[in-house]
Amino acid sequence: MTRVRLSVAERRGELLRAAVEQIEARGVTAVRIADVASALGVSNALVLYHFSTKEKLVAAAFRHAAEADLAHLRRLLGRRTSALRRLRSAVRWYAPTGQAKGWPLWIEGWAAALREPALREVTQDLDRQWKAALAEVIAEGVAAGEFRCPDPQGTALRLTAFLDGLAVQLTSYAGALPRSRAQEWAEETLARELGMESAALTRP
Numbered sequence: 001m002t003r004v005r006l007s008v009a010e011r012r013g014e015l016l017r018a019a020v021e022q023i024e025a026r027g028v029t030a031v032r033i034a035d036v037a038s039a040l041g042v043s044n045a046l047v048l049y050h051f052s053t054k055e056k057l058v059a060a061a062f063r064h065a066a067e068a069d070l071a072h073l074r075r076l077l078g079r080r081t082s083a084l085r086r087l088r089s090a091v092r093w094y095a096p097t098g099q100a101k102g103w104p105l106w107i108e109g110w111a112a113a114l115r116e117p118a119l120r121e122v123t124q125d126l127d128r129q130w131k132a133a134l135a136e137v138i139a140e141g142v143a144a145g146e147f148r149c150p151d152p153q154g155t156a157l158r159l160t161a162f163l164d165g166l167a168v169q170l171t172s173y174a175g176a177l178p179r180s181r182a183q184e185w186a187e188e189t190l191a192r193e194l195g196m197e198s199a200a201l202t203r204p
Contacts, residue, residue: 012050012060014040019061024105028058028112028119059118062109065102066126070133077133083141087190088201090134091159095186096167096179103171131156141194148195155193162189 015036022035033054037044051057076090096103106123113120131153138152149155163186169176191198 008050011046013064015047015050015057016061016064019057020065020105023058023061023108028108031058033057055116055118058112059116059122062105062119062122063125065105066122069102070126070129073130073133077137082146083137083144084146084194084201086137087134087141087194088187090137091163091186091190092183094130094160095163095183096170103167107168107171127160130160134159138194149193159189159193162186 018039019031019036022031022039026035031054033044033047036057037047047057051060072093073090076093077086079086079089109119109123113123134156135152138149138155141147142149142152166177166182166186170179170182187201188198191201
């Protein structure tokens with residue numbers, strides 16, 4: 001069957017999606033250019049034409065995944081509802097008990113970023129943007145009188161650090177913590193940071 005000719009942007013997107021899948025399946029250190037090429041039925045040379053080294057391919061793949069996660073976060077935080085509802089939706093999605101499926105990928109990325117400067121830049125940029133987006137909505141909620149929070153940026157940092165830690169426990173150590181308990185802790189932490197009782201998160 002004749003392969004459809006793709007534009008440069010379409011081809012890069014296809015390669016990045018395949019790279020993310022291969023990293024999830026094999027891990028950052030084990031994945032090869034050949035694995036990505038084989039998954040799409042293309043040559044190694046084609047992959048190298050778009051990404052001259054494995055390191056550049058991996059960094060670009062993580063950025064691709066990061067942009068997808070950030071786009072979803074912004075959709076959740078951009079809804080026309082209260083800041084509290086938007087924050088709760090974001091936390092429920094971001095927490096390792098929610099619908100975000102990328103935790104094994106990101107734990108791999110954090111580990112590899114210790115040795116790969118290009119990947120470290122990607123993970124740090126994602127981290128900064130997550131915290132900034134959450135801090136902005138927290139500040140909106142404070143201004144609207146929905147809750148109390150003297151330091152929105154500090155709250156965003158503590159909240160994401162807590163959720164990242166939960167993700168490591170639940171993803172890396174099977175059975176270490178019941179998912180229902182982790183969800184309770186995530187909501188309790190959000191409520192505490194906003195100076196509220198946990199029950200207020202679900203109050204109409």
